[in-house]
Amino acid sequence: MSMLELTNIETYYGPIMAIRGISMQIEENQITVVLGANGAGKTTVLKTICGAMDPQKGKIKFDDQEIAKQDPDQIARRGIGHVPEGREVFPFLTVAENLKMGAFSRSDGDVDQDLDTVYEYFPILKEKHHQQAGFLSGGQQQMLAIGRALMLRPRLMLLDEPSLGLSPRLVHKITEIIKRLNTEQQMTILLVEQNAKMALDIGDYGYVMELGRIVMEDTCERLRTATDIQEFYLGMKDEGVRGRRRWKHRKTWR
């Protein structure tokens, strides 16, 4: 049984159909990645999973229980942490307050201990624990957003383009952290990325989205070698007749 299972999900923004029937399985302890160009609908999938948007059709099962149409806070309480696109920290709360809010739904006594764990992953947050989150740099806010989601002690972590706008050094750092979470804490991870190289490097299984649909899915190992992926995501496109042939296709990617 998969930890999270989407079946034929359709999600709308008003009249606009952003997700056009998507099915996915996220296996426990794996890193599942979702690739796709801007506007493919990756963020909308995550929003649908975490309850910020309700699917018009389809089923979402977490631990074999239907969670579609529940409020996002209830879904979070079930153990789904979310690092949203654009970080979305609480700008006027301090770093420490942001992290404590991450544990809002918990009543166990281990919150302080988890705070130390987060500080150990991200020492810079400890250094700046008294600063307002709005004044952190983009990379630091990304770490804060990840730390805040960790404070929930999630079993499944949704990450929406954590590498966006970060320097290569920081991307590497975040990548390492995601790997560590997966191996050290047995955390199941659903990673959405446009940075296909980074995602395919750490992922176990991958989905490729285009215009609200899944156009390809396979193990990351095999996706890395698939020609389409190499051309459109890894920048290994060969020019010439082949390139032209793909042109019509390609228009829709970006």
Added chain:
Amino acid sequence: MEVVFQLLLSGISQGCVYGLIALGFVLIYKATEMVNFAQGEIMMLGAFFAFTFISILELNFFLAVAATIVSMAICGALLERVVLRPMIGEPPFSVLMLTIGLGFLLRAIAGAVWGSEPKSLSAPYTGGVFNVSGVIIGYENLVIIAGTALLCSLLFVFFKFSRLGIAMQAASQNQLAAYYVGIPVKRIYSMVWALSAAISAVAGILVAPVSLIDPLMGFIGIKAFAAAIVGGFGSLPGAIVGGLIIGIVEQFASLYLPPGFSDVTAYVILLLMLLIRPEGIFATMQRKKV
């Protein structure tokens, strides 16, 4: 000189009442981006509740105060749950109209239940005065000022240190992120309404001994609304400061300007503020994401 002190004092105490109601406006606005135009009427209802507990049920004064605050908090939460929550996602204008209508409704209910002739509330401290070298200080005014100061300190501690208080801030700074971390945002909104109604109830209790209680007393909510804008509509300290400014200027206007002018001072100040510094005294740079 005594006159100046006298006016200052009554200005401050009146300003505290405006400030407390303004606080109610701002709390709800910050959290839910709704402007509750029935805030003055909620204060009026609080005053009537206090009247009921004290003068009709003849409860001990402190017990009656506690009962008023608790019952008004419940009313606030119920209003949110029953009237406002179904409006989530509707245009702000509709919500605005709804709260104006709510104000009418509360006035009508108060008129039907308690009658429209003014009632007076006697608190244990009613009528007492200090005479400090010619300046007459009524106990009622002192209680208003002290009560407001106490309430503001409590609120400060609540928002700064309590988990719930910080969660309220979080929900108002970024609603979606609050949801993502598992904060029950809808319940938080109910609690914000409860808090806002409780604060207005305190304002009602404080002001009742110096003014009469009648269904129309809620109209000072409009001045409190002006106070909230002057303070920067989004800032809690700003609400109190805005209230104080309007209260004090109003008192001086009542003495030094021709009769009738004092009642429009609130709007003149509002207008000046909008011209000079439209973002209010305590401008918050806050941009909210929904």
